[in-house]
Amino acid sequence: MLAGCSLITSMPDVSEFPSLSLAEWKEWFVRTASLVLSRCPDDGVTIFYQTDIKKDGTWVDKGYLVQKAAEQLGHSLLWHKVVCRTPPGSTTFGRPAYSHMLCFSRGLRADLSKSTADVLPQAGEVTWTRGMGVQACLVACRYVLENTPTRTIVDPFCGHGSVLAVANWLGLEAVGVELSRKRAKKARALQMPIGDSEPSEGAEPEGSDGDE
Structure with missing residues (x-):
């Protein structure tokens, strides 16, 4: 167990x-x-945060695969959000127009009085095509900050480090793991704001910028 941690x-x-x-x-x-x-x-x-794929004429639902793993371990689904990757009504081919964002816990239960939107109109700025957008990162990290006592984010597949940068910006500690040296180097240097994207919800950061 990673005491004091949540994973994104x-x-x-x-x-x-x-x-x-x-x-x-x-x-x-x-x-x-x-x-x-x-x-x-x-x-x-x-x-x-997972985006389905279309392969050999079939649809591979990664949300289902994640839920399959969670059920086997007795983790409950607290919420499932849809994050639009392209405007609604768009036709896409290799990858769907949306991503899944699913939140699980073994011990916590969702407080319905703190519910947030089930559909995010945009993922936000990304650093690479498979990266998690800034707005999606903010939703995930803010949920941890406001609904759990954990104060460290762990991302075992951190890529370019968007989750880590957003977590640090919000005052959370962050630890990332990445096999690619090139991606890991970018993750260490990444800070908020990412690109030209500023957080849209108006909250001020609770801590200073920082890398993992």
């Missing part, structure tokens, strides 16, 4: 595993999601 991550797509078949990748995905969930303490949450 986006797990790798099948395209990053050229040696695996789709079925093998699905098994890896569920097994790895289970491992991520197993490290979350009872008073924390695990938030996954």
Whole structure:
């Protein structure tokens, strides 16, 4: 268990595993999601940000795969948000026009009086095509800050570090893990504001900017 921590991550797509078949990748995905969930303490949450794929004429629902892992471990789904990647009504091909953001916990339950929008009209600024947008990061990190006692964010697949930068901007500690040296270097340097994107909800940062 990672005491005092919540986890926010986006797990790798099948395209990053050229040696695996789709079925093998699905098994890896569920097994790895289970491992991520197993490290979350009872008073924390695990938030996954995942975009489905269309492969060989079929739809691969990553939200379902994450929920499959959570059910096996006894973690409850607190909320499931849809994050628009393109304007509603758009037609897309390789990747859907939206992403899933799902929040799980073993011990916490959602306070309905603190409910927020189920559909985010935009993900926000991204640093790369598979990155988690700034607005989505803000929703996830603010939920941790306002609804859990945990004050450290762990991202085991941190990529360019958007989650880490937003967490630091909000005054949370952040730890990221990334196999790619190139991505890890960018994650260490990334700070808010990312690109030209400023947070849209008007809150002032509770701590100074910082990297992981």
